[in-house]
Amino acid sequence: xxxxxxxxxxxxxxxxxxxxxxxxxxxxxxxxxxxxxxxxxxxxxxxxxxxxxxxxxxxxxxxxxxxxxxxxxxxxxxxxxxxxxxxxxxxxxxxxxxxxxxxxxxxxxxxxxxxxxxxxxxxxxxxxxxxxxxxxxxxxxxxxxxxxxxxxxxxxxxxxxxxxxxxxxxxxxxxxxxxxxxxxxxxxxxxxxxxxxxxxxxxxxxxxxxxxxxxxxxxxxxxxxxxxxxxxxxxxxxxxxxxxxxxxxxxxxxxxxxxxxxxxxxxxxxxxxxxxxxxxxxxxxxxxxxxxxxxxxxxxxxxxxxxxxxxxxxxxxxxxxxxxxxxxxxxxxxxxxxxxxxxxxxxxxxxxxxxxxxxxxxxxxxxxxxxxxxxxxxxxxxxxxxxx
Ligand SMILES: [Zn+2]
Ligand SMILES: [Zn+2]
Numbered sequence: 001x002x003x004x005x006x007x008x009x010x011x012x013x014x015x016x017x018x019x020x021x022x023x024x025x026x027x028x029x030x031x032x033x034x035x036x037x038x039x040x041x042x043x044x045x046x047x048x049x050x051x052x053x054x055x056x057x058x059x060x061x062x063x064x065x066x067x068x069x070x071x072x073x074x075x076x077x078x079x080x081x082x083x084x085x086x087x088x089x090x091x092x093x094x095x096x097x098x099x100x101x102x103x104x105x106x107x108x109x110x111x112x113x114x115x116x117x118x119x120x121x122x123x124x125x126x127x128x129x130x131x132x133x134x135x136x137x138x139x140x141x142x143x144x145x146x147x148x149x150x151x152x153x154x155x156x157x158x159x160x161x162x163x164x165x166x167x168x169x170x171x172x173x174x175x176x177x178x179x180x181x182x183x184x185x186x187x188x189x190x191x192x193x194x195x196x197x198x199x200x201x202x203x204x205x206x207x208x209x210x211x212x213x214x215x216x217x218x219x220x221x222x223x224x225x226x227x228x229x230x231x232x233x234x235x236x237x238x239x240x241x242x243x244x245x246x247x248x249x250x251x252x253x254x255x256x257x258x259x260x261x262x263x264x265x266x267x268x269x270x271x272x273x274x275x276x277x278x279x280x281x282x283x284x285x286x287x288x289x290x291x292x293x294x295x296x297x298x299x300x301x302x303x304x305x306x307x308x309x310x311x312x313x314x315x316x317x318x319x320x321x322x323x324x325x326x327x328x329x330x331x332x333x334x335x336x337x338x339x340x341x342x343x344x345x346x347x348x349x350x351x352x353x354x355x356x357x358x359x360x361x362x363x364x365x366x367x368x369x370x371x372x373x374x375x376x377x378x379x380x381x382x383x384x385x386x387x388x
Contacts, residue, residue: 007094010092010094011035011094011095011098012163013094014028014031014092014094014095015032015035015095015158016156016158025089026089026090027085027086027087027088027089027090027095027096028086028090028095030082030083030085030086030089030096031082031083031086031090031095031096031099032095033078033079033082034078034079034080034081034082034083034084034085034086034095034096034099034100035079035083035095035098035099035102036139037075037076037078037079037082037099038076038079038080038083038098038099038100038101038102038103038106039098039099039102040075040079040132040135040136041072041075041076041079041102041103041106042102042103042105042106043128043129043131043132044072044075044106044129044132045072045106045109045110045111045112045114046109046128047063047128047129047132048063048110048114048115048116049109049110049114049115049116049117050116050117050118051063051116052116052118052119052120052121052122052125053122053124053125053126054125054126054127054128054129055125055127055128055129056125056127056129056130056176056177057125059127059129059130059133063129069112069113070112072112073111073112076103076106076107076111076112079099079102079103080099080100080103082099083095083096083097083098083099083100083103084096084100086099087100124177125177126174126175126176126177127173127174127175127176127177128173128174130173130174130176131169131170131173131174134169134173135166135169138251138292138295139251141251141292141295142250142251142295142296142299143157143251145299145301146250146251146299146300146301149301149302149303150300150301150302151249151300151301151302151315151316151319151354152248152249152300152302155248155250155300159248159250160247160248161246161247161248161367162252164256164367164368164369164372165246165252165253165255165256166252166255167369168255168256168257168369169252169255171259171369172255172257172259172262175259179262179263179266182263182267183263183266183267183270184267184270184274185267186267186268186271187267187270187271187273187274187275188274190271190275191274191275194275196275196276196277199276199277200276200277201277202277203276203277203278204277204278204279208279208281208282208285211278211279211282212282212285212286214278215272215273215278215282215283215286216286216289216336216337217336217337218272218273218276219269219270219272219273219286219290219336220334220335220336220337220340221340222268222269222271222272223265223268223269223333223334223335224333224334224335224340224341224344226264226265226268226269227240227265227333227335228330228333228344228346230261230264230265231330231333232330235376238375238376239258239260239261239264239376240258240261241360241364241365241375241376242256242257242258242261242365242372242375242376243256243257243258243261244322244359244360244365245359245360245363245365245372246322246358246359247357247358247359247363248300248358249298249299249300249315249319249322249358250298250299250300251295251298251299251300253298253322254294254295254297254298256372258372258373258375258376259373260376273286290335293313293335293336294335296315297313297314297315297317297318297335298315298318298319298322299315300315301315302315302354303315304352309338309349310338311337311338311339312336312337312338313332313334313335313336313337313338316349316354317332317334317338317349318332318335319354319355319358320332320348320349320354320355321333322355322358322359323355323356323357323358324355324356324357324358324359324360324361325355325356325357327348327350328348328355330346331346331347331348332346332347332348332349333346
C-alpha cells in the first residue's frame with residue numbers, strides 16, 4: 001500500500017516539478033503529455049468495455065464511430081511515443097513509466113478495438129468517457145491560450161490544489177445522469193402544471209438568434225439573483241463558499257462547486273429556457289456556450305477586452321468576483337451581461353486592474369473534496385467562554 005502511496009507522491013512531484021526541471025529538452029513536456037494521453041486513452045478503453053455503466057448514452061454512438069476509434073488509436077500511439085521520449089530524456093523515469101504502463105494496460109484490455117463485455121442495459125450510468133472528453137477538450141482549448149496570454153504568468157498548470165479541482169471535474173462528469181435529471185426536474189414539474197402552449201409556440205417560432213440571445217439574457221437574470229442569494233443568505237453562502245475557496249483562477253477553477261449548488265443554480269436557471277418553449281437547437285447552442293463560457297471567465301487569461309467587456313462578462317470581470325480584497329466582496333454576479341450588475345448596483349471593474357489575490361479572507365473552507373462537501377453542514381465552532 002505504501003508503495004502505491006510513494007508512487008503517487010513521486011508522480012505528483014514530477015507533475016509539479018519546479019521550472020528548472022521542466023525546461024525544454026528535460027523530458028517533462030513529453031512525459032506529462034504521454035502520461036495524460038495514456039491515462040485518457042486507458043479510461044476511454046475502460047468505458048468501451050463497460051459502456052452501459054461507464055459511458056453516456058449520447059456518447060455510446062461515438063464509441064462505434066470509426067473516426068473516434070482512429071482518434072483513440074492516435075492518442076494511444078502518441079502517448080506511447082511521448083512516454084518513450086521522456087524515458088530517454090528524463091533522469092527520473094516516473095512520468096514515462098506511468099504513461100507507457102497506461103498505454104500497455106489499455107492495449108491489454110482491447111485498445112482502440114475494445115468491444116463491450118456485455119450489452120445489458122443498466123438504468124444507472126456514470127459518465128467516465130464524459131470526464132475524459134471533458135478534460136481533454138477543455139484542457140486542449142484553454143491550456144495553450146492560458147500559456148500564451150496569461151494574467152498570472154508565474155502560475156503553473158499543476159498549481160496548488162489542481163488535484164481538488166480535477167476531482168470536481170471527475171465527480172460532476174461521473175454524476176452527469178443524476179445532475180441532468182435534477183437540473184430539469186423543477187422545470188419539468190412547472191411545465192406539467194401549466195398550460196403555456198400559445199406562448200411556447202410563439203417563442204419556438206422566433207428566429208434562432210433571437211431565441212439564443214433571449215435565453216442568454218433570461219438565464220442570466222435568474223442566475224444573477226440566485227447567485228446573489230447564495231452570497232447574502234448565510235446558510236446558502238456556506239455552499240457557495242466552496243466555489244470561492246479557489247485561490248488560483250484557471251480553466252479548472254470553475255469546476256469547484258458544491259454538488260447541491262450545482263443542482264440549485266442550474267435547475268433554477270434553466271426554468272425560463274425550458275418552460276417558455278425555446279427550440280431544442282437554441283437550447284443546445286446555449287448549453288454549449290455556457291459550458292465553454294463558464295470555463296473562459298475563470299481562465300488565467302490576461303486579455304484586455306476593452307470594448308467587449310462593456311457588454312459581455314470577461315475573465316477580468318469574473319476574477320473580480322473571486323477577488324480577496326474588500327472591494328471585491330459581493331460584486332459582479334452576472335455570468336453573461338455586466339449590465340445586470342450596473343442596474344442592480346453591484347458592478348466593480350476598476351480600469352485595467354486585476355484583484356491582488358483570490359479566495360475568502362481567512363480561508364475558512366477546508367481543503368479536499370469531502371471536507372468541502374461536509375463544510376456547509378458542519379456546526380460553526382463556538383468561541384470558548386472566557387474563563388475568569
Ligand atoms: Zn459568487
Ligand atoms: Zn466563479
